[in-house]
Amino acid sequence: MSATKASHAIGQSIPRLESRDKVTGRTEYVHHFVLPGMLHGKILRSDRPHARIRAIDTAAAAALPGVFRVVTIDDIRTVIPHPYYGPAFHDQPILADGKVRFAGEPVAVVLATDRHIAQQALELIDVDYEELPFVENEIEALHSDVRVHDTLKPAATFPDLKHLKGVRDTNVALQYRLDRGDTEAAFASADHVFEHSFKAQPVMHTPMEPFVAVADMRDDRLTLHTSTQSPSFVRIEIARLLGWPENRVRVKVPHLGGGFGGKLYIKLEALVTALSMLARLPVKISLTMEEQFFMVTRHGCTFRIKSGVDKDGRLVARRCDIVWNGGAYADIGPRVTQKAGFTSAGPYDIDNLTIRSSAVYTNRPPAGALRGFGAPQTAWAYERHTDIIARELGIDPLDFRRRNLLRQDRPQATGTPMTDAALLPVLDRVAQLLDWKTPLVRSEDHILRGRGLAVGLKGITAPTTSVAIINLYADGSCGLYISTVDMGQGSDTVMAQIVAEELGLDPASIRVINPDTDVTPYDMATLGSRSTFHMGNAVRRAAADVRDKTAALAAALGLPEGHNVPPSELLRKKYGMQAGNIVGVGSFIPDYQKPDPATGQSQKATPFWGIGACGAEVEVDSETGHVTVTKLVSVGDIGTPINPRLVTAQLSGAAIMQLGFTMTEKMDFSDGQLTNGSLADYKIPGLLDIPVSFINEYVENTQGTGPFGAKGAGETSSIALSPAIGNAVSDAIGAEVTETPLTPETVFRAMQSASRADRS
Template sequence: MSVRALSGRVGDSVPRVESREKVTGTVEYIHHLELPRMLHGVIFRSAVPHGRIRRIDVAAAAAVPGVHRVVTIDDIRSVIPNPYYGPAFHDQPILADGKVRFAGEPVAVVLAADRHVAAEAAALITAEYDELPAVLDEVEAMTSDVMVHDELKPAVTFPDLKHLKGRRGTNVALDYRLRHGDPETAFATADHVFEHTFRTQQTMHTPMEPFVTVADVANGRATLHTASQGPSFVRIEIARLLGWPENRVRVRVPYLGGGFGGKLYIKLEALVTALSLLVGRPVKVALTMEEQFYMVTRHPCTFTIRSGVNADGRIVARTCKVVWNGGAYADIGPRVTQKAGFTSAGPYDIDHVAIDSCAVYTNRPPAGAFRGFGAPQTAWAYECHMDMIAAAMGLDPVAFRRKNLLRDGRPQASGTPTDDAALDIVLDDIERRMNWAAPFDRGSGRIRRGRGIAIGFKGITAPTTSVAIVNLYADGSCGLYISTVDMGQGSDTIMAQIAAEELDMDASLIRVVHPDTDVTPYDMGTLGSRSTFHMGNAVRRAAQDARSKIAALADELGLPPGSNLPLPEMLKKKYGMQAGNIIGTGSYIPDYEKPDTQTGRTRMGTPFWGVGGTGAEVEVDTETGELTITRLISVVDVGTAINPKLVQAQVSGAVIMQLGATTLEDMIYRDGHLTNGSLADYKIPTLLDIPRDFVNVHVDTEQRTGPFGAKGAGEISTIALSAAIGNALADAIGVHVLDLPLTPEKIFYALQAAGGRTVTGA
């Protein structure tokens, strides 16, 4: 059989391996799971954003017929003496411990065999608080006397976060600093200096599958069935909390109905494990869609950016001050602060850069990993800033970017070279597809049109580890054992294609075994566009290891060099029957160099660069502020596309998600209380919000360190989208809106403030 006659190889747009299960409704999700004697848990939540707990009255709830037990932190402590968890700091209690830090924080749990009974009883719980002042704004929290936490305990779990200490006596969880050159001296000699402040809002991940975990602790073992993007970390953290070895903790993850970063690290798992341990029965906690708003969110931030520019359009200096609103608990916010911080000067070759990026506690729900990992927030600022500079200096925005763009191999401000980062190729492709040099119809009367362009990039989380096992069975079929979680992005299909290419076999003969920590090996997590690159490299190495063992078997059997005897025949020859296995293992951890403690610089800060660009055309009704996006072009660099159709699906999905954060989504607070915590009031994009001219493509490049030249695609098209739309809006109406989302109200008021009334009829 020729290589090209095989299906599912690298470069083939084969259907997803789980397609049949999904269209027939037989795919496994944890929400469907029922175990014998299982109890359901319903959470009672805090009604104040900040306060000391004076009293919790559970008597009425406990008296409801069918209620098995009502649990508070005192009960949790009887089985887990130190009930605090978190990937960066051990700062989050399993249930509120003496104090609540945001409205909606879990305070107590009702357990019953019937979830409706548990919900009825939870509504009867009352709590009394000594209310404390609350701080909600990240800039205010930097200097506020209101302390969200009195003490911080670093988790020291991950190598890139082992330096964490927090700033004592403040709400600052992490200060990240990067220093390159001498910005202040360069500012003094620059021909022009520009400074602007941008803000982004708090948004929700809104996966269609809400958070859910089932825990069954029995016979000295804990089995968790959970909707998680990081089963390996869940096992490590649960084992730590229980004081057990990891082999007594099993974590199973089938398919996820979306995650987008929200289902990373520990979420419900610690609580549900403690509940099962308390009652000696399986326990399930499944959040409602509304409750998701209190679990984890995307970081709001305030970003002040200052640039020195010479008359020829060359940027000579840039400073960035980014303050991230981490909410009540750090989650992975310090890593977001660090990773998004070091790219906050943008994809530009600037000799003098100073960056300060801070994670700050506030009395909002926790913020954590979210698709893009902070890069869309920083790109919103630096790419709108670029257009504002170009407009002030009378420069073409594309030409201005091209003059300053980092070229392949040049070190970014962090000191890490931009190897295989196709920034110039992506920019050129957007310019071509936008037909940038052609005349553009700018509209008339109350309807004005504009166009904008933006480009951005992100560093990938490092250092991280992925391990894979390839098991070739006696009949020649294959099992691929990995802990990468398929949450709709198609990772099972991609990994099968990588293995198929290396093993020279049809992908349909490869079964991907879903994460089960009793069976599948370690993976740091399905996050940060790392799976195709990291796990893909591990899978390829595992397949190579299997091939080497097949070659050794051929030598053992005395087969002539170059023998094409199929593996099943070789195993029959060895064992005398259909028996045996060939098992290959592979692991991958990229090179990494810890940043210098003084400058924040490193020669190896990211294993690869994620690069994406967006072009947008819009129409604006200058009397109402209504914004209509008429054209959207997203171009990404994913190296070699393992499965081009899946890449296109990934890109378009990410674009639609970021479109919501750009024009619609905003968690609105009044006196510390969320006012729109439901899908009736919190709007996400629908098909009607997608422009008719909707283009999502990748450029042909190669990531030389990636598996068959590939790198990740999941987040890349989110990065520049908001700025491209913001720049198109400014091109249409002549004024920049600096705060997201770009609602009609903000646009209308911006027009009024800029004398926009004169636009109509001009």
Template sequence: MNIRPELTNHQIGRSVPRLEGPEKVSGRASYVHNLKLPGMLYAKIFRSTVAHGRILSIDVSAARMMEGVEHVFTGEDVKTIVPNPYFGPAFHDQPVLAIDKVHFVGEPVAVVLARDPYVAAEAAQLITAEYEELPAVFDEVEAMHSKAVVHEELKPAGTFPDLKHLAGRKDTNIALDYHLRRGDPVAGFAQAVHVFEHEFRTQQVMHVPLEPMVTLAEPHHNTIIIHTASQSPSFVRIEIARLLGWPENRVQVKVPHLGGGFGAKLYIKLEALAACAALLAGAPVKVMLPMEEQFYTITKHASTFRIKSGVDHEGRLLARHCEVYWNGGAFADIGPRVTQKSGFTAPGPYDIDNVSIDSYALYTNRPPAGALRGFGIPQLVWAYESHTDIIAHELGIDPIEFRRRNILRDDRPQATGTPMTDAAVDAVLEKIAECMQWESGSRRKSDDPTKRFGRGMAIGFKASISPTTSVAVVNVAADGSVVLQLSTVDMGQGSDTAMAQIVAEILEVAAEDVRIVHPDTDVTPYDMATLGSRSTFHMGHAVRLAAEDAKRKLEELAHAMGFTDHAVWQPRDLFRRKYGMQAGNVIGVGTFIPEYRSPDPENGQSDKVTPFWMIGGTGVELEVDVETGHFRILRMINVADLGTPLNPRIVETQLSGASMMQLGFTMFEEMRLDAGQVTNASLADYKIPGIQDVPDAIENEIVAAHQSNGPFGAKGVGETATFGVSPAIANALFDAVGVRLTQLPLTPEAVFMAMRAKEGAASGV
């Protein structure tokens, strides 16, 4: 078969420019923020001012009387159309608007609708509420046994079968307790010559997509159309239909371009409120958050990680015990998945026969936490790679040599029992050593006595979330042009371009000629969500299967039309011969569900807990001012195993972007809370990396690898460069000035105080 005989170059491996690039740079790209509908009302939210309290009264009278206000709704109004107005992917614990009590400062309590957003915002400030304050808990470790209980009863959503056993559990803040056991940890520690034990903490941070969250709900006869900035349109459709008690075909979800997501726009966020408000008002309703209100909507888990390792006389790890406490805030969101799916990687990419893991998802009275680029892995790698360096230095072993002795190689099983197949941990480690000339002995030097140089590195890994489903449709028109329909959301990662390359490779067309239909649940088929670097692998396979299905149908049509196997033809020839004119279509459909076996509930063991592993590492060289504690990243090297890159240029930008995002979480970003109130909920006070913070040199390296079960040998890469940044910087700081920081962020103040404390200890002060 030869659809395009003039096309000779392969599409896989081409650095195809992003297909949506011209629209974006010209300002013609459509976003939900740009969308206006006739009769549209703007919604502004009145939020709780206490961290935990029973609602005694809500006075909306002044807001209702304000000129220009159309409606004011509370949770009681929502209950008139949705008797049980709670939602969430893991637990039905989040009300559309607060009912009976509030769980954190910033929880939505009431909503004002007006044709002018400024009128709605002013009216929302006129609402008052009285609360009976209840005891609150903010720390994840304290929440384990706190008398302050955030939710009276656990109500699993049913989405995840392994949470069903928690239904009805009461008087606990533990949303999920996950446990894994491998080998005999007690015996392993008994055999150890050295035992090391440390605690590491991470802070609560924000996703900060530059497009704030926004949803516009449009009632339309007996249906509702939801235009939303979402990473999971299929889930939004399912959940809104469930809330309203409607069949799915009455709910249409449309996602245009997305201005960043990073996990913030997963599952249900504003869609439930927008839909309920629109149905109550009988008019289109747009809910769009200013940047500061995103701090009250979804965040990244703060965490505490206690890690203990036993080592033999040769520097080999014999046993490891991990306790991880995840601060999920007031609503579980996807936290139980983080707790389990990331929790089982807590021992690191090391070959340890005896492992025990206890991972806990905790409710607290903080703003909710959920998925954020890395899905819990950066918090874990921060701890176990800092811990690894401490062990190496204490034993007098070079940090890279210590890792060489212990990393998983040659399909050896990870702690779950799943083999580390197609996981180039050793190649990533060696590439970092090579790029940094680690063993050459050459080090940066300075004539300035106030400056010290240091270098550090770290490696990490992640399991792809599973099981999940992806479906794709390839439509070949009568003139031979191709349309790809899929619900994967391109939020800047370049997935549309990569998927077009897969179609183009199979159908022998140019990737630039494949048109992508943006997610629209009435048109595009089901996809679980755009998260966890799953799209390249999962949707990539679905797209491949759909394109192969279309190709097979074209070949069958060619045979039926009398073309021989070796004849050169184009699709338009087939359609004209069959229909006598330019008419008809060929539709290819592909569905992909990876192989998966649920872990044993007793010990967490499974020989197929993930379809693929992501491997990444970072090397850092930095300069520290010993008088102030300020430090500067001179060089950052990101190394990744991503199988075969579908689009090398996009991969490079993914690695750079991920590492810079994690740099912000490492050095600057922190949500500061006072009795549950976020005190820096604006970009004036919450600092993300700027151009002056970019390292002098960023280098991205892809190791030679092939994902044997991936589409064209590929797998995801969007999170890989987040893994090692934090511990690599901490390890470099130790190398430079001899202080070990165990809590993020790594600020100049923290470095300065640690250096002064070290000097005081040395002098006996």
């Protein structure tokens, strides 16, 4: 291989490879996928939050002209005898099995050639329910007599959950524990002790392409076309359900119309697989936007946090008690509980720590991963807590943070050192962009102004594996085979830039093959800011392997070192014509040390640290509580950018999404029923919601173990944004806000209770 590099691809803001397709409307999504003879499935959903199913009468629906078949769990058992799935617990039935555990749970499916007919037939299905008491609140669920599940059913794939198998009489799926030092003794000797409680609300991903999957079951093989972020997991889990080897299940994923953590693990795939087996025809299920709210949500939580501070304003002890509302099925909630748990004490240097983080079942739609794996909810609590402490001690919130921040290589709560973590630079840059030391013009007329900042961290799911294949074709052009899913973040482009840099090619000439488990190798999933780091490293190794094999080929052909013969010529020399391939393979799994089960301690708990700081200026209407965010600043540590524009777009996009979770978005429930499950009533940010001053930046840093110094960036600005705004609001109104979203009424009530407290 020629050592001369045709381009310097790293650090270039090249446009996305698929740009033309996206602006011309020709991008391939499963949304539009059709197969000959394909049936459409429509789902009948439970209208009860918790009930036993006495009987399901499907006769009238089945008799409707155009209906192919109506399917319940009894039918599904004939093809999948043990129809339960899930990444952490095998607790979720493919369709309700004798019981429904949340309002919105799938109970039956109508198959028809016309989806309108399937929809109409749903109204003809009669379900006889025996209602059961239900529990919605996570704190109540800890002690409630209502049991969402009779026993816990951990999946074998997570060895650390094995001890939970068969546990009865609890709604707690898992409790994560971390202990460091002697927290109670440190509280006893602290000069000041503060304790506060915070809440975060359930929200939803709302990708613009709603969940969709197509199963095409033939006699001995299955092909799934699905909008998933985790094709490799889907294949493994579906093969497990069917008792098949992996090579009879093929999962194909084109581009996704957004994912954000929602389209992970098994969503519609098990259901369409069973339906296609029963129908012996291809089956497609496309959810509506409204139905998406019943698929997966982000955890609401209650977080009680207690801190001890010494006379110098140093944090000496902290206790975190977090209860996560996991909904009716665990999904990946136990991992959220663990991963968010271990950073829930925040980015501070505290010797004495106790963390208890519990995943709790309730009769709500299941909660799973959403851009941050719980880190944003925990940062909402610990960074609001930080501001309240600073205010009560009369210390500037920035100075208080700087005094306590974890410095380079200091041990975090787990004992893992803060390597390559630019905590102080991101915080200082936010302060600079806010002009922190210059006083604000406080108020005029009925406007109250305030300013706030916050900083946070996130651990990365570990240990996980990525595998990449680069196939150099006979003319010297190449294809990159990876199972990373490009759902808008730009992974195809970034990976092509890495190949281009390593092999001296033009990034736009690299063909990235979309995930197809028959073709592309294993990747754990596209989640948790892991792809640039893990797959990026794997792709680099695959490119090195191509270079090694090319060199070996040249040596075998008797060429001297330092030759200048391109690979296409080497192949031509070997095969006598334009033929053959040079295939490079690379795989990557980061160093990892399993935390001690008793204390949570580990010297290598995360492959890298996600680091972000945010700042906000707000105007609050003193008469109504209405908040206008006038300035929003987000500064991330993303290592060294591979594509600066794409990485900035990730920072900006995550910031706006988190702005929605902070200001407007909330799944409202009444008597166990979701009351605002559509975009008419669940308000995601639009153009008018973007602050007039909106700044997204990254600081200079190098992730030593990352490809070209890069680290993941998809969640960086999600982490600390809510508390930055919350701190600004509290600064403006002189009262504490403790729960999101910061609706006008929430803020108005905080102002009212503060003025009542002043009067009394």
